[in-house]
Amino acid sequence: MQLTNKKILLAVTGGIAAYKAPAIVSLLRKQGAQVKVIMTQAAQEFVTPLTFQTISGNYVYQDLFDKKPASPLVEHIELAKWADVFVVAPATANTIAKFALGIADDLLTSVYLAHRSPLIIVPAMNTFMLNHPATQENIQTLRKRGHQVLDTQDDLLACQDKGAGKMLEPEDIVDAIDTCLRPKDLIGKRFTITAGPTQEAIDPVRYLSNYSSGKMGYALANQAKKRGAKVTLISGPSHLPRPKVDQFIEIKSTLDLFDAVEKNFDQSDCLIKAAAPADFRPAQIANQKIKKLSQGAGLNLELVKNPDVALHFGQLKQDQIIVGFAAESQNELENGRKKLESKNFDLIVINNIKRADAGFQTDNNAVTLLDQSQAAEELPLMSKEDLANIILDRVSDMFITKANTK
Ligand SMILES: Cc1cc2nc3c(=O)[nH]c(=O)nc-3n(C[C@H](O)[C@H](O)[C@H](O)COP(=O)(O)O)c2cc1C
Incomplete structure (x- = not known):
């Protein structure tokens, strides 16, 4: 969960979009916040405050001069100190x-x-209220304030x-x-990331x-992108x-x-090769749809080898960091190690494709990371977003090491 233990202070103001604010709280809590x-x-x-109290599991703050405050401390100062992020959604023209x-x-x-x-301000209002010079100037003032x-x-x-509005x-x-809330440790770095399958046309x-x-x-x-x-x-066909x-x-x-x-x-x-390119393609692409009857009993499809994208760019590597993926069903570590070396990767992410709850199509992954130091790190089952951040942590560390050794 990406927002585990993050403290979010959400202010809800008097616009009709307030009816959507409970959904924000619910999503945040699902992410562990x-x-x-x-x-x-x-x-x-x-x-009603009861809606937010129930969904947030916390006291709802409504009054500067609260007769029954949640704590004896100065509430508006304590709330301000508590927050990792302060969000106003919806934010009225008035606020x-x-x-x-x-x-x-x-x-x-x-x-x-x-x-x-x-502070993140999420405006919601009628188009004319939004476009009014007073509101526009106020928004500019807040943006200029950072x-x-x-x-x-x-x-x-x-x-x-x-x-709009x-x-x-x-x-x-x-x-x-x-x-x-993400660290901005990758600002100034250019990433090329490949994703998805390829499709090799037959006809x-x-x-x-x-x-x-x-x-x-x-x-x-x-x-x-979130890290800067x-x-x-570069994506093969995907519904995402x-x-x-x-x-x-x-x-x-x-x-x-x-x-x-x-x-x-x-x-x-950095090049991260998360795509699953086909190793072979049909030798010929038929111009017309291949008919069942014209083929007799069956169809022999001749395949030719596709270029090895990983190997090619591994050999061309200058100063880049290359992260590769391997999908293995047996001798995972040994095969992964061979691939890391032969393709000149800096890091390889070895998927165990035998697990039904991880790998292709699923939202989770259970992988082993292997780098040039040859130390393997077996990671537990986790979301692909969480795994992406662990991989990026490794890449970020490699950028630092490279910069220090220059
Ligand atoms: C039915 C209704 C809907 C409203 N919707 C909005 C809105 O979407 N955005 C907005 O800026 N003001 C809206 N207002 C006006 C605000 O409620 C009003 O400006 C109020 O003073 C805002 O107070 P607050 O900023 O302290 O919450 C609406 C008012 C009513 C009666």
Whole structure:
């Protein structure tokens, strides 16, 4: 879980999108975070404090002059000190204006002046309220102050106007919180990450492929981006949502993959080869659909070898770090070691494909990491996002070692 024990202070203000705020709390808790909620008076017209108390498992803070405070300490200062991240979602035009001016006439605005953690403001309002010069100037003021003010979505709004002002979805807000909490140790580093299967055409309607879903490569791309890297994701066909990377290159075949890596390799600091390219492709691609009857009893398909992408770029390696993957069903460590050496990888991630709960298509992975020091680290079953971060920790350490030995 990516937000384990992180302390998130969520302020809910009086906009109609307050009805979505409980979903933010629920998602945060599923990620292991602790959540405390502040509600303005206006927010309580839309959702009850009991909803947030139940979902967050914590007292809900509503009043600067609380008659029955949760603690005898000065609450607005304690809340400000407690938070790792302070999030206001939804943020009304009114609260944004008060923040910009530094007005502290209720609990939330007093916490704002006392806060010291990063602040994420998630506006939600009618398009005209948002576009009003007063609101726009206030948003600019807050951005200049170093706060993160997220964009809104364009849609049909609750007031039936159509346009900007709709609050981002709870998943996007949690993603922004997660990004904010990630270390930014990969700033300035360029990553090329490959993901997914390849498809090797047989005829206009058929192809050879494998079970790779792309989940591991996409998780690596997502996490590298959150840690500040510039990311090119080269992806075979996948149904996964496209990560917010700097460059996304869609490929089909191993030959396409080879070309795309070639175009990006020289300017990369790290190449992570999480794709599962096909080793073979049909010698001929039939121009027309191969008919059942024209083939007699069966069909002999002649296959030719695809270029070995890993070997090729391993040999070309200059200053890059290369991370490879191996899917093994037996002698995992021995085969992984051979692959690490023969392909000139700096790190290899060895998947045990015998496990039904890990590897291809699943959300989890159980792997062994092996580097040039030959020390193997067997990792327990974990989410691909968590594994991506462990792999990136290793790469980050390698960048530091390289810089120190120059
Ligand atoms: C039905 C209704 C919906 C509202 N929706 C919004 C909204 O989405 N965004 C907003 O900025 N203000 C909205 N308001 C106005 C705010 O509730 C009002 O400005 C209030 O003073 C905000 O107080 P707060 O910022 O302390 O929560 C709405 C008001 C009503 C009556």
